[in-house]
Amino acid sequence: xxxxxxxGAYVPFWRLKKDSIQKGFPGEKAICNFDEDSISMAAAAALxxxxxxxxxxxDGLFFASTTSPYCEKSSxxxxxxxxxxxxxIATADFAHSLRSGTAALKSALDAVKAGSAxxxxxxxxxxxxxxxxxxxxxxxxxxxxALMVGDCDVIATVEASHSVCDEILDIWRPDGDVFVRSxxxxxxxxxxxxxxVNEAVSGxxxxxxxxxKDFTKAVFYSPDGKSHIQVASKLGFDLNTQVQDPLVDVxxxxxxxxxxxxFVAALEEAKAGDRILLVSYGDGADALCFQVRxxxxxxxxxxxxxxxxxxxxxxxDYRKYLFWRGLLPTERRVETVSFVSVPAIHRExxxxxxxxxxxxCNCGTVQYPPQRVCTKCHTRDRFEPYRLSDKKANVFTFxxxxxxxxxxxxxxxxxxxxxxxxxxxxxxxxxxxxEEVVPDLTVEMTFRKVGFRDGIHNYAWxxxxxxx
Numbered sequence: 001x002x003x004x005x006x007x008g009a010y011v012p013f014w015r016l017k018k019d020s021i022q023k024g025f026p027g028e029k030a031i032c033n034f035d036e037d038s039i040s041m042a043a044a045a046a047l048x049x050x051x052x053x054x055x056x057x058x059d060g061l062f063f064a065s066t067t068s069p070y071c072e073k074s075s076x077x078x079x080x081x082x083x084x085x086x087x088x089i090a091t092a093d094f095a096h097s098l099r100s101g102t103a104a105l106k107s108a109l110d111a112v113k114a115g116s117a118x119x120x121x122x123x124x125x126x127x128x129x130x131x132x133x134x135x136x137x138x139x140x141x142x143x144x145x146a147l148m149v150g151d152c153d154v155i156a157t158v159e160a161s162h163s164v165c166d167e168i169l170d171i172w173r174p175d176g177d178v179f180v181r182s183x184x185x186x187x188x189x190x191x192x193x194x195x196x197v198n199e200a201v202s203g204x205x206x207x208x209x210x211x212x213k214d215f216t217k218a219v220f221y222s223p224d225g226k227s228h229i230q231v232a233s234k235l236g237f238d239l240n241t242q243v244q245d246p247l248v249d250v251x252x253x254x255x256x257x258x259x260x261x262x263f264v265a266a267l268e269e270a271k272a273g274d275r276i277l278l279v280s281y282g283d284g285a286d287a288l289c290f291q292v293r294x295x296x297x298x299x300x301x302x303x304x305x306x307x308x309x310x311x312x313x314x315x316x317d318y319r320k321y322l323f324w325r326g327l328l329p330t331e332r333r334v335e336t337v338s339f340v341s342v343p344a345i346h347r348e349x350x351x352x353x354x355x356x357x358x359x360x361c362n363c364g365t366v367q368y369p370p371q372r373v374c375t376k377c378h379t380r381d382r383f384e385p386y387r388l389s390d391k392k393a394n395v396f397t398f399x400x401x402x403x404x405x406x407x408x409x410x411x412x413x414x415x416x417x418x419x420x421x422x423x424x425x426x427x428x429x430x431x432x433x434x435e436e437v438v439p440d441l442t443v444e445m446t447f448r449k450v451g452f453r454d455g456i457h458n459y460a461w462x463x464x465x466x467x468x
Contacts, residue, residue: 002113003157003290005150006299008048009264010041010125011143011251011308013431013467020318021138027249028314029141032127034324034408035430035448036142038065039075039459041257042123043082043447045144047390049121050083052300053148059117060090062108064100064124066173066256068093069457078459079123081353082447084387090117098171098221098282100124101145101256106286108149109158119150126255129325131179139224140180141252145260145305155296156267156276158288162204165284168192171223189227193281197221197231200285201277208289212236216274216292217266221259221281222246250309256282265305270296303467311467313431323408330408340453350385355445355461357423358383366422388425388445389461393417395441396424400434413437415463431464442466 011030018025032041042063050058061083063076076091092107094100101124108120125144130136170188173180182188197220205211212218218237222228225248232243244262246253254261259280266276274292279285303311315321322328348369350356357368362379366386373380396418400411413429415437429437430448443463451458 003154006148007264008146009305010044017316020316029252032142038067038125041144042125045146046083046123049146051302060120062104062122064094064104067127084354099280101260102280102286124257124260126257128255143254153295156290160208161288163286164200196285200287204287218277219244219262220279355389357386359386368423368425391419393419428462430462
């Protein structure tokens with residue numbers, strides 16, 4: 001039996017009121033902090049998905065996005081590193097399509113069914129941008145979703161799938177351009193979205209010999225939060241009881257991650273026996289039919305989509321959003337490091353990217369960064385790796401820097417934290433109000449960008465106040 005064995009999600013802490021983009025529009029959109037991108041969000045969603053899962057069981061990680069930070073470099077390997085997965089796993093990047101999330105999901109299902117892997121994590125994230133002031137900018141939101149596919153303790157089995165490919169210039173982004181483009185909205189809807197989604201779902205229903213009444217929930221990718229209503233009604237789904245809310249008014253359209261995130265939302269409310277339809281769109285459509293199984297009742301608690309949506313902070317400063325997006329010039333940063341050392345990053349990658357410390361085999365003392373001599377019993381070279389990324393910590397001391405980056409974040413908070421179970425670390429703090437940072441504040445770790453220089457995106461772990 002092959003299917004979904006776990007799920008997770010991530011929605012940024014910050015939300016921008018749509019009224020601040022264009023007056024009179026209700027709702028809000030999730031926006032990345034200046035130190036977030038598709039890689040950091042995918043890592044956060046994957047970590048949420050891995051709650052209660054032994055990392056050694058994972059045989060692969062697939063990353064799906066239309067906004068990968070690199071054009072030529074694997075992002076899946078970075079996400080696998082941040083989630084502290086084994087080295088001998090399969091990684092793959094799915095890109096350039098809004099259907100990349102479901103493409104990765106279908107590939108994982110096929111791989112597990114074929115026996116080439118036992119468990120594969122799919123992490124899909126997007127951080128798309130529309131031209132300032134455009135409907136795209138108003139509707140796009142940032143976020144990530146993650147699913148684990150396996151053959152044991154399956155919470156939702158896949159019964160069938162049906163795909164349609166279609167060549168149409170409705171939504172696109174040229175190489176080197178940061179903004180998503182589109183043709184006239186009536187054309188993109190009437191000639192692209194509506195007929196193709198209808199064809200994919202109709203093909204699936206015929207293949208499964210099912211009707212819309214056989215489904216508890218139908219999850220449709222919706223480009224604007226409204227177009228799905230027309231196709232769902234035509235197909236015969238009840239809009240009030242069966243169709244998943246696309247959540248565009250509370251988080252925005254998360255691109256390739258949107259179908260996965262909405263599927264997570266459906267699974268959070270599902271119970272054994274439910275049947276769920278999942279539909280994605282982008283130069284064609286993928287439609288998948290899932291049957292929810294009893295192990296969903298035993299799934300370990302996670303923050304999920306519901307928890308992340310509830311934990312937020314609203315901003316109505318449109319200029320701040322443009323600064324974070326790099327669309328407005330900022331004051332020149334006072335550089336404390338004059339260059340990037342790739343050999344140094346490579347040498348310390350376990351400590352930097354995995355957030356891996358060491359634990360003394362003699363006395364159990366935890367140290368970070370890894371050392372050769374125990375600070376307590378002075379035993380030499382007798383340590384085992386110790387993961388700190390999933391540990392909570394308490395602030396020991398902190399300081400605020402008003403000089404280094406006066407525009408994007410002021411002040412920059414630097415914290416010294418003590419981990420539960422041992423270990424002390426100095427790191428930046430993010431997603432915080434500087435006035436609320438006090439000694440003994442409980443924090444959790446988050447994987448973030450720490451700089452971009454010479455074409456290199458640098459990542460490391462930061463602390464942040466525990467999200468509710």
